Amino acid sequence: NAGVTQTPKFQVLKTGxxxxxxxxxxxxxxxxxxxxxxxxxGLRLIYYSASEGTTDKGEVxxxxxxxxxxxxxxSLRLESxxxxxxSVYFCASSLQGIGSPLHFGNGTRLTxx
Amino acid sequence: EDQVTQSPEALRLQEGESSSLNCSYTVSxxxxxxxxxxxxxxGPEFLxxxxxxxxxxxxxxxxxxxxxxxxFLHITxxxxxxxxxxxxxxxxxxxxxxxxxxxxxxxxxxx
Numbered sequence: 001n002a003g004v005t006q007t008p009k010f011q012v013l014k015t016g017x018x019x020x021x022x023x024x025x026x027x028x029x030x031x032x033x034x035x036x037x038x039x040x041x042g043l044r045l046i047y048y049s050a051s052e053g054t055t056d057k058g059e060v061x062x063x064x065x066x067x068x069x070x071x072x073x074x075s076l077r078l079e080s081x082x083x084x085x086x087s088v089y090f091c092a093s094s095l096q097g098i099g100s101p102l103h104f105g106n107g108t109r110l111t112x113x
Numbered sequence: 114e115d116q117v118t119q120s121p122e123a124l125r126l127q128e129g130e131s132s133s134l135n136c137s138y139t140v141s142x143x144x145x146x147x148x149x150x151x152x153x154x155x156g157p158e159f160l161x162x163x164x165x166x167x168x169x170x171x172x173x174x175x176x177x178x179x180x181x182x183x184x185f186l187h188i189t190x191x192x193x194x195x196x197x198x199x200x201x202x203x204x205x206x207x208x209x210x211x212x213x214x215x216x217x218x219x220x221x222x223x224x
Contacts, residue, residue: 004156031210033210040216041216042117042200042202042213042214042215042216042217043157043200043202043212043214044214045210045211045212048210048211050209050210056210058210058211059211090156090157092156097209097210098145098204098208098209098210098211098212099144099145099204099209101147101159101162102149102157102159102212103159104155104156104157104158105156106154106155106156107154107155107156
């Protein structure tokens with residue numbers, strides 16, 4: 001079982017460049033999430049998808065867009081990267097909402113110069 | 114403002130030396146408190162869910178407890194493989210999709 005798979009693992013961008021982070025889960029989960037993790041801070045929710053066909057803003061959505069492509073896949077797009085978006089990005093999934101355990105991918109470490 | 118605070122930020126123990134990690138919270142309407150373990154370069158891994166004061170959960174050398182203001186993660190006779198960052202998160206209020214996360218406690222167990 002692969003669980004939650006994220007690509008790429010590492011990425012370096014220049015300010016203003018764009019990129020898409022990919023996430024796929026094979027657990028038939030309904031809900032998917034994108035978080036960012038910065039030193040000394042708790043995980044912060046960027047966007048989530050409660051179920052296939054729906055997406056909603058989390059705590060820090062500015063500068064990001066998402067697409068729930070199908071039940072398995074949930075992508076995060078940075079249209080014009082900024083140094084403040086340097087972070088580690090985690091995708092997670094759960095059976096339904098946060099009442100069930102979150103399963104995380106291993107993250108994408110993004111540096112914006 | 115809803116808040117979750119974990120202490121200490123880092124904890125170094127000798128193998129076999131028991132201790133506790135703290136997660137204090139100020140939220141309106143606690144619906145669940147979650148503990149996760151995170152190894153370097155990996156995503157968090159679920160450990161426990163606690164729902165009400167007085168509840169306890171155990172797994173191997175770990176025991177989580179919950180009061181009305183805080184949760185403790187007790188580690189009994191830890192081994193080097195217990196070294197990780199332990200994260201606490203809270204579900205509160207009406208949200209079914211947003212957790213409030215603490216910054217974590219980095220635990221180092223020396224052989």
